[in-house]
Amino acid sequence: MKTIKELEEIRKKTLDVVNQRKDRTTTRIVVGMATCGIAAGARPVLLAIMDEVSKLGLSDVIVAQTGCIGLCRLEPIVEVIKPGEEKVTYIKMTPEKARRIVKEHVVEGKVVDEYVMHVVDGKVLNDYSVQND
Amino acid sequence: MAFYRSQVLVCGGTGCTSSESMVILENLKNEIKKHGIENEIEVVRTGCFGLCELGPIVIVYPEGAFYSKVKPEDLPELVEEHLVKGRILKRLVYHEAMEDDRIKSLNNFGFYKKQYRVALRNCGVIDPENIDEYIAFDGYKALEKVLTEMTPEEVVKVVKESGLRGRGGGGFPTGLKWELTAKEKADQKYIICNADEGDPGAFMDRSVLEGDPHSVLEAMAIGGYAIGASKGFIYVRAEYPIAVQRLEVAIKQAREYGLLGDDILGTGFSFDIELRLGSGAFVCGEETALMQSIEGRRGMPVPKPPFPAQSGLWKKPTVINNVETYANIPAIILNGSQWFRSIGTEKSSGTKVFALGGKITNTGLVEIPMGTTLREIIFEIGGGIPKGKKFKAVQTGGPSGGCIAAQHLDTPIEYDTLIALGSMMGSGGMIVMDEDNCMVDVARFFLDFTRDESCGKCTPCRIGTKRMLEILEKITQGKGTLEDIDKLEELAKEIKASALCGLGQTAPNPVLSTLKYFRDEYIAHVVDKKCPAGVCKALMRYTIVDNVCKKCGICAKACPVGAITGKVKEHFEINQDKCVKCGACMEKCPFKAIIKK
Numbered sequence: 022m023k024t025i026k027e028l029e030e031i032r033k034k035t036l037d038v039v040n041q042r043k044d045r046t047t048t049r050i051v052v053g054m055a056t057c058g059i060a061a062g063a064r065p066v067l068l069a070i071m072d073e074v075s076k077l078g079l080s081d082v083i084v085a086q087t088g089c090i091g092l093c094r095l096e097p098i099v100e101v102i103k104p105g106e107e108k109v110t111y112i113k114m115t116p117e118k119a120r121r122i123v124k125e126h127v128v129e130g131k132v133v134d135e136y137v138m139h140v141v142d143g144k145v146l147n148d149y150s151v152q153n154d
Numbered sequence: 155m156a157f158y159r160s161q162v163l164v165c166g167g168t169g170c171t172s173s174e175s176m177v178i179l180e181n182l183k184n185e186i187k188k189h190g191i192e193n194e195i196e197v198v199r200t201g202c203f204g205l206c207e208l209g210p211i212v213i214v215y216p217e218g219a220f221y222s223k224v225k226p227e228d229l230p231e232l233v234e235e236h237l238v239k240g241r242i243l244k245r246l247v248y249h250e251a252m253e254d255d256r257i258k259s260l261n262n263f264g265f266y267k268k269q270y271r272v273a274l275r276n277c278g279v280i281d282p283e284n285i286d287e288y289i290a291f292d293g294y295k296a297l298e299k300v301l302t303e304m305t306p307e308e309v310v311k312v313v314k315e316s317g318l319r320g321r322g323g324g325g326f327p328t329g330l331k332w333e334l335t336a337k338e339k340a341d342q343k344y345i346i347c348n349a350d351e352g353d354p355g356a357f358m359d360r361s362v363l364e365g366d367p368h369s370v371l372e373a374m375a376i377g378g379y380a381i382g383a384s385k386g387f388i389y390v391r392a393e394y395p396i397a398v399q400r401l402e403v404a405i406k407q408a409r410e411y412g413l414l415g416d417d418i419l420g421t422g423f424s425f426d427i428e429l430r431l432g433s434g435a436f437v438c439g440e441e442t443a444l445m446q447s448i449e450g451r452r453g454m455p456v457p458k459p460p461f462p463a464q465s466g467l468w469k470k471p472t473v474i475n476n477v478e479t480y481a482n483i484p485a486i487i488l489n490g491s492q493w494f495r496s497i498g499t500e501k502s503s504g505t506k507v508f509a510l511g512g513k514i515t516n517t518g519l520v521e522i523p524m525g526t527t528l529r530e531i532i533f534e535i536g537g538g539i540p541k542g543k544k545f546k547a548v549q550t551g552g553p554s555g556g557c558i559a560a561q562h563l564d565t566p567i568e569y570d571t572l573i574a575l576g577s578m579m580g581s582g583g584m585i586v587m588d589e590d591n592c593m594v595d596v597a598r599f600f601l602d603f604t605r606d607e608s609c610g611k612c613t614p615c616r617i618g619t620k621r622m623l624e625i626l627e628k629i630t631q632g633k634g635t636l637e638d639i640d641k642l643e644e645l646a647k648e649i650k651a652s653a654l655c656g657l658g659q660t661a662p663n664p665v666l667s668t669l670k671y672f673r674d675e676y677i678a679h680v681v682d683k684k685c686p687a688g689v690c691k692a693l694m695r696y697t698i699v700d701n702v703c704k705k706c707g708i709c710a711k712a713c714p715v716g717a718i719t720g721k722v723k724e725h726f727e728i729n730q731d732k733c734v735k736c737g738a739c740m741e742k743c744p745f746k747a748i749i750k751k
């Protein structure tokens with residue numbers, strides 16, 4: 022059983038891991054894993070990220086799942102929060118794309134622009150449906 | 155898959171096509187070939203971006219350069235500058251897109267701007283299977299505060315003063331419910347969380363349970379302390395396997411930390427929670443039926459009074475609240491009732507989560523302060539109606555709610571305003587309909603649902619919904635009369651007044667509200683035998699427009715039932731008695747000579 026004091030310690034200790042602010046020390050990769058995310062293929066994405074992280078032997082990276090982000094139609098959604106930087110939201114992920122993000126963004130520090138959500142006038146632009154036949 | 159260094163998207167939506175985007179597509183491909191880079195650059199035709207007034211639109215990735223109002227004569231320069239030399243052609247880039255052309259964090263996106271997250275505060279932020287992360291965001295701090303600093307009466311008082319009303323549909327004041335139950339004297343009391351969520355199209359509660367299960371556990375423990383209950387049940391539908399699993403994990407972790415179980419945090423207060431899986435009948439979401447089901451009986455409503463506060467689960471005083479109602483509680487305890495009252499309106503404080511669906515650009519989950527207008531939700535947060543179609547109505551409250559027409563789009567969302575419009579808040583399903591939706595068919599859809607889900611205990615609902623459905627089907631088949639419309643209205647009012655439980659009492663709402671706002675559509679079906687939206691198959695006719703038809707005979711080959719007869723180069727006709735209205739001919743005709751009306 023935990024005491025109130027112990028809860029407060031957990032609170033302090035975990036806050037750095039979870040908070041979305043810039044003063045954190047680890048990189049956090051978050052995958053939306055509610056029903057719609059999973060239906061859109063979030064699980065293979067999560068597994069690919071974990072696999073890539075362990076393959077590259079990254080230690081200061083936390084891979085976490087989270088609940089509904091609210092934009093089901095853009096799932097799977099992956100967010101990368103690096104220390105000292107703004108959160109970057111990637112949409113419509115696949116395992117391959119996610120591996121690229123781990124390699125290029127998390128390791129080399131280059132945001133993979135192609136997969137970042139683009140918005141003009143409140144409309145998402147890379148939410149297109151391909152119509153080539 | 156080939157690897158292209160760059161992708162050029164050309165919008166092929168109706169808006170842009172009418173502003174010559176197809177010419178641009180062709181010229182673009184030619185220009186690219188001219189430079190011999192066709193193997194490096196992929197040209198993609200896409201659906202509408204929703205910015206038709208700026209069309210034709212061309213977007214180049216990976217830069218995400220957004221070119222608007224592109225003309226065919228711009229293309230040589232565009233290809234040369236951007237695709238060959240890699241320099242963005244500033245003169246064509248849409249001005250708004252220049253600085254802020256890319257959203258790094260979802261939180262800055264317009265979709266979130268008008269939202270205010272209380273119930274969903276942790277969803278999408280914390281790992282729901284890690285209790286430490288919940289604790290890090292002040293989780294279980296409200297329980298701590300309640301157990302160490304507040305009396306049960308004070309807890310009830312804060313909830314009462316916050317003005318929180320039930321988010322499960324009815325909008326009953328939560329504090330009052332807690333107060334009534336707390337006053338009862340009994341050896342045992344219960345706290346129940348209603349996570350049945352049977353409204354088709356709704357998934358607010360599921361998202362809370364999947365994204366932030368501990369907030370519900372914490373709130374139930376707070377409720378237990380406030381009313382003097384030591385036992386709680388969460389009644390969750392078995393069709394929510396992820397929610398069930400996350401709840402199981404959460405309960406286990408909370409027990410390990412001593413946040414559930416005996417002597418919580420060493421304060422002497424004991425409280426534990428059990429899960430009960432529901433079979434998914436809609437009526438089991440009704441509170442009395444739900445309690446019957448937990449007791450192991452068939453889930454059927456029983457008459458009220460007595461109310462659960464006096465005689466609920468196993469005849470003991472019981473508080474039953476909805477998932478989202480609970481999710482608000484810890485935030486209210488920590489931030490105070492005045493804070494909660496400062497959000498929303500006088501009579502409906504706080505926020506409400508809606509599941510946006512139907513004909514809307516941004517489908518998904520939104521949480522807005524009460525008092526936000528329907529227009530703001532649909533057009534600003536929801537991004538409006540796709541494909542440039544016209545808004546027709548919005549359905550709230552699911553099978554118990556109604557359709558609200560365009561003239562009421564500026565109504566602020568509150569419990570009472572929605573009821574005044576003939577709909578209701580419901581649990582938060584919000585389905586948007588456009589000009590292609592037939593309102594008679596919509597009413598039929600919901601009535602079909604309630605007829606199916608009626609438990610059959612009382613006659614008005616069992617027989618009445620069946621009769622209403624029969625009439626609606628008759629109308630959609632073009633066999634209805636004006637008397638049928640009157641009969642439908644009469645039946646609806648009778649069922650509303652005499653059904654035993656909320657299911658029957660609200661089942662006629664979809665019919666009554668569509669009759670109120672779209673009576674002309676009903677009349678078109680029975681008098682003109684036409685379905686203005688072109689949905690009701692029986693009322694549709696496919697015909698060949700003879701002067702457009704090139705007599706090629708392709709349609710006749712496409713027809714699966716041989717309804718099209720004629721001779722090549724002479725004349726073709728559709729035999730209406732044989733036609734099954736499959737639309738195959740219309741799709742296949744290369745000259746758009748077949749029309750549907």
Ligand SMILES: Cc1cc2nc3c(=O)[nH]c(=O)nc-3n(C[C@H](O)[C@H](O)[C@H](O)COP(=O)(O)O)c2cc1C
Pocket residue numbers: 319320321322323324325326328348349350351352353436437438439440441442474475476477479581655656657
């Ligand atoms: C047919 C019917 C279905 C219902 N389904 C649900 C449901 O799925 N979830 C829910 O929370 N309330 C549902 N309710 C409302 C409950 O009876 C009850 O009012 C509610 O759980 C009380 O919680 P609240 O005050 O927090 O909203 C339903 C009511 C009726 C009549």
Ligand code: SF4
Pocket residue numbers: 437455607608609610611612613615616653654655656657658659
């Ligand atoms: S109104 Fe319908 S669902 Fe409710 S008790 Fe009567 S028959 Fe059953």
Ligand code: SF4
Pocket residue numbers: 696712713714715716717718728729732733734735736737738739740
């Ligand atoms: S709609 Fe279908 S059944 Fe009717 S004529 Fe066309 S192809 Fe034949």
Ligand code: SF4
Pocket residue numbers: 698702703704705706707708709710726742743744745746747748
């Ligand atoms: S396919 Fe079109 S053009 Fe050809 S015969 Fe049929 S209606 Fe006429």
Ligand code: FES
Pocket residue numbers: 053055056057058088089090091092093094096361518519
């Ligand atoms: S459930 Fe995935 S974003 Fe809503």
Ligand code: FES
Pocket residue numbers: 165166167168169170171201202203204205206207209211
């Ligand atoms: S048709 Fe192109 S943006 Fe709408």
